[in-house]
Amino acid sequence: MLLLLVLALNTGFDYDYSSVVMTTYPEGYIPETMEEWQTTQLPTAPLIVNTILRTGSEYDETGFLIIFENGLVSAVGSGLVEQWATDISSSGLTVEVVEVTYSTPEELKNYLILSYANGLEGAVLVGDLPVAWSMIDNAFIDSSEEFPSDYFFMDLNGNWEDLWVGYPSGGVSGQDGKYDTFSGELDPEIYIGRILTSNLGDEVSLITSYLNQNHSWRDEGDTEPLQALCYVDDDWASWGSGYQQDMQLLYPNTYLVNNTDATSASDYENFRLPACYSWISPFVHSSPYYHIWYPAMHATYNYEVAGIQPPAHFYNLFACSNCRFTTSGYMGGAYVYQNTNGLAAVGSTKSGAMLRFSYFYEPMGNNGSIGEGYRDWWSYITSNGLSGSEKSWHLGMTLLGDPTLVPSMAYVPLQEDDISLSEPVLLTVKSNPCFGTVIFHTGNDEESLLRIRDISGRIVGEIVCNSEEILLDASSYSSGMYLVELIPADGTAGGCTRFTLLR
Ligand SMILES: [Ca+2]
Numbered sequence: 050m051l052l053l054l055v056l057a058l059n060t061g062f063d064y065d066y067s068s069v070v071m072t073t074y075p076e077g078y079i080p081e082t083m084e085e086w087q088t089t090q091l092p093t094a095p096l097i098v099n100t101i102l103r104t105g106s107e108y109d110e111t112g113f114l115i116i117f118e119n120g121l122v123s124a125v126g127s128g129l130v131e132q133w134a135t136d137i138s139s140s141g142l143t144v145e146v147v148e149v150t151y152s153t154p155e156e157l158k159n160y161l162i163l164s165y166a167n168g169l170e171g172a173v174l175v176g177d178l179p180v181a182w183s184m185i186d187n188a189f190i191d192s193s194e195e196f197p198s199d200y201f202f203m204d205l206n207g208n209w210e211d212l213w214v215g216y217p218s219g220g221v222s223g224q225d226g227k228y229d230t231f232s233g234e235l236d237p238e239i240y241i242g243r244i245l246t247s248n249l250g251d252e253v254s255l256i257t258s259y260l261n262q263n264h265s266w267r268d269e270g271d272t273e274p275l276q277a278l279c280y281v282d283d284d285w286a287s288w289g290s291g292y293q294q295d296m297q298l299l300y301p302n303t304y305l306v307n308n309t310d311a312t313s314a315s316d317y318e319n320f321r322l323p324a325c326y327s328w329i330s331p332f333v334h335s336s337p338y339y340h341i342w343y344p345a346m347h348a349t350y351n352y353e354v355a356g357i358q359p360p361a362h363f364y365n366l367f368a369c370s371n372c373r374f375t376t377s378g379y380m381g382g383a384y385v386y387q388n389t390n391g392l393a394a395v396g397s398t399k400s401g402a403m404l405r406f407s408y409f410y411e412p413m414g415n416n417g418s419i420g421e422g423y424r425d426w427w428s429y430i431t432s433n434g435l436s437g438s439e440k441s442w443h444l445g446m447t448l449l450g451d452p453t454l455v456p457s458m459a460y461v462p463l464q465e466d467d468i469s470l471s472e473p474v475l476l477t478v479k480s481n482p483c484f485g486t487v488i489f490h491t492g493n494d495e496e497s498l499l500r501i502r503d504i505s506g507r508i509v510g511e512i513v514c515n516s517e518e519i520l521l522d523a524s525s526y527s528s529g530m531y532l533v534e535l536i537p538a539d540g541t542a543g544g545c546t547r548f549t550l551l552r
């Protein structure tokens with residue numbers, strides 16, 4: 050009896066998916082089909098792999114592959130790409146940078162299978178590269194779905210089959226290029242991240258900016274106090290404290306907002322996105338372009354996120370289809386690639402999201418990378434195959450960004466009594482850009498230290514303050530952007546902002 054109970058807990062038999070409201074598209078929204086998306090893509094060609102560079106000796110097995118679209122390495126700059134490979138290799142992985150032709154997804158997967166046989170742990174796909182699509186009947190919503198499925202590249206030995214034309218429930222046997230039947234060893238062999246920016250703006254400059262931010266974060270860590278936000282809209286509000294506890298496996302300082310009146314578009318945009326969190330997890334109904342907040346049904350749009358430039362680096366987007374990277378302007382891209390602070394996000398290319406979060410956060414809390422946490426979460430989900438519920442909730446999950454990033458790299462583990470669950474102070478700058486004198490506003494009149502850093506992270510000034518308005522004489526500063534932290538003396542959560550000085 051005891052053994053049975055333990056088995057049931059370990060394999061997740063007891064998880065009741067039907068009790069959780071699924072994050073779904075707004076009524077009437079229809080995302081693009083595979084055929085529509087294909088009209089925007091290059092014709093496929095046989096796979097040709099060109100190695101651009103490699104870290105380590107020629108005898109080392111490749112642990113991590115950076116796979117670029119043909120021609121993209123020189124466009125981005127080989128120096129920057131080499132720096133990225135070197136940064137990743139400092140964790141002990143041998144890194145190989147390759148460029149590939151636009152092949153079928155199956156050919157690219159075969160290359161990953163060969164590499165896995167030679168020690169591969171993970172890869173990142175950069176630029177316009179092959180995408181595998183699936184089409185399944187959804188167990189929870191009336192309509193069924195077709196969607197890009199990057200998990201195809203993580204599971205290297207399960208059976209992915211195309212046995213039906215259209216939805217399996219339609220009963221028309223045949224092939225339509227969309228996977229619909231999944232069996233066998235469906236656990237993940239490797240982790241995969243995707244960096245796709247050609248449908249967000251200037252492809253090369255967005256990747257260049259991303260890689261520069263990636264390097265400076267690895268180099269300097271977070272300049273703000275390290276804390277996370279668990280922001281749960283009405284349909285999931287009652288599970289909020291459980292979601293918060295799972296996030297605390299990575300960020301002990303995870304602040305929860307789940308009061309149904311508090312969670313709204315204006316609150317999220319004005320007080321949460323600009324505040325200094327390292328990680329934000331919104332739980333909200335969404336489309337590929339926006340979140341829709343209950344009960345007022347006001348939206349937060351992709352371009353608003355890009356305009357706010359949230360200081361946060363990491364996101365778990367429990368937000369239907371926000372990571373549908375085949376949709377131009379997809380919102381996960383606004384968080385990660387159109388935001389100069391963005392580093393990575395997990396989210397779905399269809400309805401549904403993650404759930405059972407502890408399997409994701411715990412490995413990262415033990416200094417694992419986001420790719421390892423994501424892979425371990427998939428291992429748990431697939432530990433007893435993929436049920437209809439699990440497919441419907443999770444098969445659209447994807448990881449945007451560099452999977453080798455280690456979120457906990459930014460902090461020294463906190464002591465138990467350092468843990469504060471206070472809300473960060475909203476620190477704002479009056480009339481930015483500024484000339485000469487800079488005026489800060491803060492809701493906090495407690496004794497605090499205001500610390501100013503230049504864009505390289507060097508501390509250029511500190512002021513002890515205890516009022517809601519703080520004046521900084523910046524007449525001796527050179528023009529440019531500055532980062533500002535407010536650090537309360539009592540150890541509670543602080544605030545952060547930035548300003549631009551003009552001359
Ligand atoms: Ca099919």
Ligand SMILES: [Ca+2]
Pocket residue numbers: 204205206207234235236237238
């Ligand atoms: Ca497998």
Ligand SMILES: [Ca+2]
Pocket residue numbers: 282283308309310311312313342343344
């Ligand atoms: Ca709400």
